[in-house]
Amino acid sequence: MMLLGQESGTLWEATGWLLTAGYIGLISIISMYGLHRYWLVFLFRKHLRQSKRPGERFEKLPRVTVQLPMFNEEMVAERIIDAACEIDYPSDRLQIQVLDDSTDSSREIAEARCKYWANRGIDIEYLHRIDRVGFKAGALEAGMTSVKGDLIAIFDADFVPPRDFLRKTVHYFTNPTLGMVQCKWGHLNRDDSLLTKGQAIFLDGHFVIEHTARNRSGAWINFNGTAGIWRREAIEAGGGWQHDTLTEDVDLSYRAQLAGWDFLFLPWLDCPAELPPEINSFKSQQHRWTKGSIQTAKKLLPRIFTSNIDLRIKIEAFFHLTAPMVYLYVTLLALLFYPAIYVNLNTTGSGRLTGILLGMTFFALGTVSGGFFYVISQRVQKRGLLSTLALIPMLMAIGIGIAVNNAIAVLEALIGHDSAFVRTPKYNVQSPPLSPSSAPISPPTSHTHISPPQTNKKRFGVIAIPTQKLSICLLEIAMGVYLLECIRLSMIHSRTVVSLPFLILFAAGYWYVGLTSLWWHIQAWRSSRLSMAQTAS
Structure with a gap:
């Protein structure tokens, strides 16, 4: 009996140490990416004042093609076509391509708007496909057959390019090695809700900190699918638009830079766009971006690692694509929280508590880095410190809450599960223009474009999203219930109370995302029922 008890104790000890090792290992990896954010902030501050201007200016402006890929964009098709046709550029040097794969009434809207502008002397071409092969990448590749411009600007349907966009970007292409210029995304509906405020901060961190830090330190950046302008030759040298990943923009970006082309990011030039106003649209967008990034990492990291580029570029590419x-x-x-707490309560080893405390220290380091990263991105845009700090807990909760949704996307990419390119629904929501206090950073001149006031806010029925299944939000709610049990256990045992703040943050994130997703599923169902009833009547 004593021998059996000793074997049982040994097995328990081994299991406990294995769980603790896994727990600490995960926190260490998360902290590694968190520490990398500190590095990006360091690079950003180091190179903040290194704003670039065109070395020369074209005597004769180059011919530019503006491509507008769209699919079932009834709410915004007219707005983006009008904005593109009103861009300030010589009409004999400008071509507009509307690359429309629509299957609903937006096809008639877009085609009619193209005829309107064609009758006013605009060189505008309406191209409609019926097969959607390759989705957005396929539409862009199909448009290349009739492109007239040496430069190609691309805008998604929810963007509103400023009139002076081309005037402020084309002269950078006097540099013969420059392949692409990316501009910063602005936000038409930033202040609509806590969700849109959170999304705006997420994107500001990516553009203001990441893009600026990488680009100005000599590392590689990516085209973000819109609000950028390519040299046609760079697209062709990179192998053209390919659709074996869901992020064709990131894929082509790395292939073009592997081919030797330089990229430039302009943080001072805003191109405003609509943020997904409801959680399921946001989750669908995040699923696509997450899955596409991992697909691109699988596809291109081996080529990047075996190339002769600098080691620092390879390291940044790894962190970027695998983030x-x-x-x-x-x-x-999160799934290890309960067993980690349970093992800590029942183990006799005095070193186990030290391991848990060390793990929580690593996790705190990773968490704080995220808050610091986003606060800096707001402060450099002259946004209030207190208002930003007040949003950080919400920001962290959203990031944790969508982890299940995005983890599924990661697994799908790793196992090679194919899925369609699902567009993010557009609602044509609009907000007043940016205030001077939120102007873009580091402008090369004193003239910064401010969008004209747009205060007619439209509200439409909620659009259902096929990829956002009800089971995902139920799983998120289940994770919230699980975390509540972890909180209960942690509160009644002092040895694990150190983990309580993180457990509360995780629980809040899962409950917020899960319950709001469920709410919008119900609203989408109601909108669908109402639409069917109206059609029947």
Whole structure:
């Protein structure tokens, strides 16, 4: 009996140490990516004043093609076509391509608007496909057959390019090695809700900190699919638009830079766009971006690692393309909370508590880095410190809450599960223009474009999203219930109370995302029922 008890104790000890090792290992990996954010902030501050201007100016402006890929964009098709046709550029040097794969009434809207502008002397071409092969990448590739411009500007349907966009970007292409210029995304509906405020901060961190830090330090950046302008030759040298990933923009960006082309990011030039106003649209967008990034990492990291580029570029490419893996690590960490707490309560080893405390220290380091990263991105745009700090807990909760949704995307990419390119629904929501206090950073001149006031806010029925299944939000709610049990256990045992703040943050994130997703599923169902009833009547 004593021998049996000793074997049982040994097995328990081994299991405990294995769980603790896994727990600490996950936190260490998450913290590694968190520490990398500190590095990006350091690079950003170091190179903040290194704003670039065109070395020369074209005597004769180059011919530019503006491509507008769209699919079932009834709410915004007219707005983006009008904005593109009103861009300030010589009409004999400008071509507009509307690349429309629509299957609903937006096809008639877009085609009619193209005829309107064609009758006013605009060189505008309406191209409609019926097969959607390759989705957005396929539409862009199909448009290349009739492109007239040496430069190609691309705008998604929810963007509103400023009239002076081309005037402020084309002269950078006097540099013969420049392949692409990316501009910063602005936000038409930033202040609509806590969700849109959170999304705006997420995107500001990516553009203001990441893009600026990488680009000005000599590392590689990516085209973000819109609000950018390419040299046609760079697209062709990179192998053209390919559709074996869901992020064709990131894929082509790295292939073009592997082919030797330089990229430039202009943080001072805003191109405003609509943020997804409801959680399921946001989750669908995040799923696509996450999955596409991991697909691109699988496809291109081996080529990048075996190329003769600088080691620092390879390291940055690794962190950039694999960053979405953190969502999988966060989900696994959450699942380990309960066994980690249970092992800590029942083990006799005095070193186990030290391991848990060390793990929580690593996790706190990773968490604080995220808050610091986003606060800096807001402060440099002259947004209030207190208002930003007040949003950080919400920001962290959203990031944790969508971890399950994005972890599924990571797993799908890793196992090679194919899925369609699902567009983010557009609602044509609009807000007043940016105030001077939120002007873009580091403008090369004193003239910064401010969008004209747009205060007619439209509200439409909620659009259902096929990829956002009800089961995902139920799983998120289940994770919230699980975390509540972890909180209960932690509160009644002092040895694990150190983990309580993180457990509360995780629970809040899962409950917020899960319940709001469920709410919008119900609203989409109601909108669908109402639409069917109206059609029947």
